Amino acid sequence: MIERIKLDKESNIPLYQQLYENIRSIIEEENLDGEKLPSIRTLSKSLQVNNVTVVNAYKQLETEGYIYKVPGSGTFVRKPVYNLETSSMEEGDMELMISGIFPLLKDSIDFATVSPTPELFPIEEFKQSLIEVLDRDRGMAFLYPEITGYGPLRESISKFLIDNYSIDVNKEQILITSGGQQGLDIISKTLVTQGDTILVENPTYPGAFSAFKSRGARIVGLPLESDGINLDLLKGYVKRYNPRFIYIMPNYQSPTTISYSKEKMKELLRMAKEYDFYIIEDDFLTDLSFEGNKKLPLKTYDRNDNVIFIKSFSKIFMPGVRIGFMTIPGKLFKELIKAKHSTDISSSGYLQRAFDLYLRKDFWKSHMDTIINDYYEKYKLMKEELDHLSHFGLSYKDPKGGLSIWVELPKSWDSMNLYEECSKRKLAIVPGKVFFIDNESFDNYIRLSFSAVTKDEIKKGMNILKEILSHSKLDKIDTYMPFL
Amino acid sequence: MIERIKLDKESNIPLYQQLYENIRSIIEEENLDGEKLPSIRTLSKSLQVNNVTVVNAYKQLETEGYIYKVPGSGTFVRKPVYNLETSSMEEGDMELMISGIFPLLKDSIDFATVSPTPELFPIEEFKQSLIEVLDRDRGMAFLYPEITGYGPLRESISKFLIDNYSIDVNKEQILITSGGQQGLDIISKTLVTQGDTILVENPTYPGAFSAFKSRGARIVGLPLESDGINLDLLKGYVKRYNPRFIYIMPNYQSPTTISYSKEKMKELLRMAKEYDFYIIEDDFLTDLSFEGNKKLPLKTYDRNDNVIFIKSFSKIFMPGVRIGFMTIPGKLFKELIKAKHSTDISSSGYLQRAFDLYLRKDFWKSHMDTIINDYYEKYKLMKEELDHLSHFGLSYKDPKGGLSIWVELPKSWDSMNLYEECSKRKLAIVPGKVFFIDNESFDNYIRLSFSAVTKDEIKKGMNILKEILSHSKLDKIDTYMPFL
Structure with a gap:
């Protein structure tokens, strides 16, 4: 030069x-x-x-x-900046998009992500706890906590479980995780080895799917009925595949929003005992019931330690705290804590201490009342608006809780077509495809969430949807014609 | 009843x-x-x-x-409480003990764990940042951050890298992790599949070993010389095994405390380019130099994106914050963020924001000065005390930095014997066995750390050691006689 x-x-x-x-x-x-x-x-x-x-x-x-x-x-x-936003989205990146790796289009109305509304976060109360921990524990707050988690927090969670769900699990059987997803990762590391068969609901949560897949599991899907998976089919699969565990979301299942009946729960537990498999219960929404009577987790009825209960607080508290927990069956104790240790040593001791104080101060109940009221309003509104679109052939099963609605489109449609039309008009929705085990096939479902939008945005978004339904052709045959 | x-x-x-x-x-x-x-x-x-x-x-x-x-x-x-402390330690639980899963004996002097001293934590400064973030960002502070991490923190880290190590990596190539261990876990998920061969230093950090092992890797160890691994041997192994990566700690290696020479670093980079493998650089102590001239990471000299630099702040800041990061080679971008996502979605957004503020406010430098001075005093004291034991046949290479000393015992001794004698007298040390790939064999090394003890405790602990050396028989043959 x-x-x-x-x-x-x-x-x-x-x-x-x-x-x-x-x-x-x-x-x-x-x-x-x-x-x-x-x-x-x-x-x-x-x-x-x-x-x-x-x-x-x-x-x-x-x-x-x-x-x-x-x-x-x-x-x-110096090397110039590599810019993620200029790298284009390829086939197969759908999951990344859903997971928020690829940011949504700016200014779009977001019916896609199931993120809670930050305005509802109990900042003042949690701030009190955060500061109190600093003043009380000083440097100790930032040491490594025990691998299973900060002892007093495991105690409060044990109390939380009995008070809220009548689940009797003592603090020694609780493992604090960095959110619910980490519970799935730790389970995978402990229970999945190359070639194992795992049974899951179909459709299911893609984050679980990829955690199991990453360990080389063969994944077999169980179709869902309105009160849970088909148990006859399960029995057949269990005999045939001898799975180490099945993975389910018994209340407000994602994405279908269905909840298991108490009868099905009990029969499932009976089968787990008889055929000796674990049930991974992923619970992130049980608390968000819009009916009078509260739902109880499957774990409540588990008398034989067959259920590993994974709880996320991301949707009902705040996702950025990244604190969740799982229950530990006695037999898996050492293996699970070894897996936790090699995953991230331990979850932040400081946040664990603050969350412990928050739970002990009984801020929890009033927080739950606040968010249930707020989400209930949005839920009602979205249902009302959806009912106005029923003449286009859209239908749904009333979830009666949770943060989204699973909408069935006419059988001849492909949800990807609708997804693409919505994207063009800056409405973010999730096509069913993302949640199905065999996501190569067509499907005619979309998931609409009301958690991250205002009431006004719900109305606007539904209007956009109405416009699209009035003017667009969404049948699969139309789009795929060129290949015929 | x-x-x-x-x-x-x-x-x-x-x-x-x-x-x-x-x-x-x-x-x-x-x-x-x-x-x-x-x-x-x-x-x-x-x-x-x-x-x-x-x-x-x-x-x-x-x-x-x-x-x-x-x-x-x-x-x-209700079921009675299951008590971990009553469950006895079995063979093979050594690693758990070291990792702190099994708590140390109460009231023991702790030369075992490499935990930083909580009295040295910059609580006041970090508290300022924690509160400022709450007041500034409110609910936003607790939303999911981007999967790669909170943008401004990645920016401050990019600046940190160039200011401290002359490493030129822009924010898009940085992935925030929940501590350094998670970096290893994510690497394993991305780069290790069943049967792959991974090269590591021998002895090495057991947490890395178990992360690779858990993915089914075959692990081959490279012996260490006083300036790094033997490169001739590396060349042979690379040709023979064609490893996807090698895992090393170039500065103050754990447990041997050796640092690579600049020449060896450069030759290693040349080989990585020629034979196309990644080098995972695990850095947690580079900053803790007790010499005048600061050490630089291997990544500083990397011009071809062959080095994945994993940084932990646990030893030099505070372990309970659980924030670390790794650099992302362009080619692995998507795979690494997918792995991060299925691991724990993202690291706590709140702590990321607070750590970002902490870095921006330039609290860092004075914190480093404080801890280096303090650890330097303890380091000098432990060396002095060790020198008084040289007539027992104990020797060590001066680490000139870091938080521990790797002590060689007479060849005829088994470090497990010394470990057990120390345990009896409530002195916690780590036997070399824990760090060797083939940990079935005898070894004659122990690791003594000075980070979690006071000066007074260093003196007391060294006195206990002296007593043991004066009175106990530590030869392998003695203990294993019964089996002959």
Whole structure:
């Protein structure tokens, strides 16, 4: 590059300034990423200028981020920023989109993500707990807690379980996790080895699917009826595949929103005992009931330690706290804590202490009342609006709780077509495809969530949907014609 | 149980009280864990007492935690607490002990764990940041952050990297993790499949070993010389095994405390480029130098994106924050964020925001000065004390940084013998065995850490060690005689 540098020693512009501008243009015009610049001595010598001139030019380039120094090695050109947003979305990235890895279109109405509304977060109460822990525990708050979790928090959770769900699990059988997803990851590490068969509801939560898949599991889906999985089919599959566990969401299942009947729960537990498999119960919405009588988890009825109960507080408290827990069957104790340890040593001790105080101070109940009231209003509104679209052939089963509605489209439609039309008009929805085990096939379902939108946005979004339904052709045959 | 209940209707003791005491004794004497109690109706009928008598007795039993109700199902006996501390330590649990799963003996002097001293934690400064984030961001602070991490934190870390290590990595190439261990877990999920060969230093960090092992990797160890692994051997292994990556700790390696020479670092990078493998650089101590000139990571010299740099702040900041990061090679971007997502969705957004503020406010430098001064004093003291034991045949290579010393014992000794003698006298040390890939064999090394003890404790601990060395027989042959 030295040969390209042109300095005018007669000019009024200081030499170091000229030199700086020369090098900057060269960097901008050529692909010099990571390349080493000539040393100060070499450059000053070949340009016949003072050392200080080069030093000053380099200093300015460094300040502006064009170059950087490595002590003992020299000066290098900085690499330009790699921009995620310019990388286009490929086939198979649907899951990433849903998971929020690819951000939604800006200014779109978000019926897609099941994120709770930040306005409903109990910031003041939690702040009290956060500060109190700092004043009370000082440096201790930031040490490694026990791997199973901060003892007093496991105690409060044991109390939470008996008070809220009549679940009798003592603190030694509780493992604090960094959110519910980590529970799934730890289960996978402990119970899944290459080639194992795992039974799941179909459709199901893709995050669970990928945790099991990543361990090399073969995944077999169980279709859902209005009161849970088909138990006759389950029996057949259990005999045939001898699965280590089945993975289910007994209350407000995602995405179908169905809840298991108490009879089915009990029969399922009977089968788990008879055929000796674990049931992974993923619970993130049980508390969000819009009916008078509260639902109870499957774990409540488990007398034989067959159920591993995974609880996430992300949807009913705040996702950014990343604290959840799981129950530990005695037989798996050591294996599970070893897996937790090799996953992230332990979850943040500070947040565990603060969440413990929050639970002990009984802030919980009033928080639940607040959010249930708020979500109930949105739920009613979305149902009302959906009912106005029934003549297009849309239908749904009333979830009576949770944060979304699972809408069935006419059989001839492909949900991807509707998804694409919605995207064009800045309405984010989730096509059913994402949740089905065999997601190569067509499906005619969409999931609409009301948790991350205002009432006003619900109305606007539903209007957009109505427009699309009135004017677009959504049959599968239309789109796929070119391939016929 | 009904037949065992004896009530005295003539007594002055109220009937409900008698009934309560009867049932309590039965529960205490018999193994009724989880069993269902008779319904109130059944019991009152067969005992010929009033319903209210049974209700009151059950109420008292419930208050005292003996029984609990499940709505719609009945009343059950609570299970007694399962106590981890009563479960004895088995062979193969050494790693758990080291990891702190099995708590150290109470009142022991702790030369075992490499935990930083809580008195040195910058609580006041971090508290400022924690509160400022709450006031500034309110509910937003507790939403899911981007999967790669909170944008501004990735920016501050990019700046941290260039300022501290002359590492030029922009924010899009940084993935925030829940501590360094999670970096290893994510790497394993992305790069290790069943049967792959991974090269590691031998001895090495057992947490890495178990993360790779859990994915079914075959692990091959590379012996360490005083300036890093033997490169000739590495070359042979690379050709033979074609490993996807090698895992190393170039500065203050754990447990040997050796640091790689700059020449070896550069040669290693050359080989990584030529033979196309990744180098996982695990960095948790680079900053803790007790020499004048600061060490630089291997990543500083990496021009070809061959190094995945994993940084833990647990030892130099506070472990309970659980925030670390790793750099992402462009080619692995999607796979790594998918793995992060299925691991725990994202790390706590709140702590990420607070740590970002902490870094931006330049609290970092003065914190580092404080801890380096403090650890330097302890390091000097432990070395002095060790030097007094050299006539027993103990030797070590001066680490010149870090938080522990790797002590070589006479060749004829087995470190497990010394470990056991120390345990008896309440001195916790780590036997070398834990760190060797093939940990079935004898070894004659121990690791002594000075991070979690006071100066006074260092003196006391070294006195205990001296006593043991003066009076105990530690040769392997002695202990294993019975099996000959």
